[in-house]
Amino acid sequence: MERMLVLARHGQSEWNLKKLFTGWRDPDLTPLGVEEARTAGRWLKAQGSQFDVAFTSNLKRAQNTCALILESMGQSGLETIRSEALNERDYGDLAGLNKDDARERWGDAQVHEWRRSYDVPPPGGESLKDTAARVLPYYIQHILPRVMGGERVLVAAHGNSLRALVMVLDGMTTKTIASLEIATGIPLVYHLKADTTVESKLILDKDIDAAD
Ligand SMILES: O=C(O)[C@H](O)COP(=O)(O)O
Numbered sequence: 558m559e560r561m562l563v564l565a566r567h568g569q570s571e572w573n574l575k576k577l578f579t580g581w582r583d584p585d586l587t588p589l590g591v592e593e594a595r596t597a598g599r600w601l602k603a604q605g606s607q608f609d610v611a612f613t614s615n616l617k618r619a620q621n622t623c624a625l626i627l628e629s630m631g632q633s634g635l636e637t638i639r640s641e642a643l644n645e646r647d648y649g650d651l652a653g654l655n656k657d658d659a660r661e662r663w664g665d666a667q668v669h670e671w672r673r674s675y676d677v678p679p680p681g682g683e684s685l686k687d688t689a690a691r692v693l694p695y696y697i698q699h700i701l702p703r704v705m706g707g708e709r710v711l712v713a714a715h716g717n718s719l720r721a722l723v724m725v726l727d728g729m730t731t732k733t734i735a736s737l738e739i740a741t742g743i744p745l746v747y748h749l750k751a752d753t754t755v756e757s758k759l760i761l762d763k764d765i766d767a768a769d
Pocket residue numbers: 577578579580645648672715716717768769
């Protein structure tokens with residue numbers, strides 16, 4: 558039985574382009590982000606992939622990425638389940654601020670800690686640990702059973718909600734997770750074993766250039 562789980566971060570958003578902290582704010586995709594999503598769908602189709610169900614967040618950049626991937630695969634209208642649990646990490650008081658300005662104001666080290674550490678939240682926002690506290694239960698309760706039942710599952714979500722999941726799938730630690738970047742629109746194709754651990758992982762792009 559094939560147990561396929563594909564994770565895709567949304568394509569470039571309007572606020573990614575402006576280098577603004579986004580979190581739960583709801584900008585749409587840029588034209589490049591639309592093209593990234595369509596390309597991801599074409600790659601997946603070229604791999605011979607098809608999906609039985611998709612999951613995405615309550616934010617339009619992920620929802621539209623999901624729809625564009627499926628459209629490119631000829632699977633528009635596939636069952637797509639939306640959940641706030643898959644939303645990007647909430648960046649709290651940083652949302653809307655420019656990342657370069659934030660580095661100027663608080664220093665590179667502090668901004669990097671807020672963006673990439675496991676348990677240090679940005680002011681008024683969620684740490685990765687907080688994000689994982691909603692992503693992982695949702696994955697275990699709603700996504701994993703479908704994968705283990707042999708359905709081919711797409712999850713179109715966000716840089717940090719996916720980092721929370723990849724941390725577990727890849728057996729990363731609270732220290733090594735700080736180095737993990739997930740680029741926009743690059744599908745991570747997992748196949749799981751019957752015991753739910755990872756049998757294989759394929760990153761459908763060799764030149765990962767993580768969006769800022
Ligand atoms: O929410 C955001 O600002 C981006 O989508 C992800 O931000 P990060 O790469 O700074 O965590």
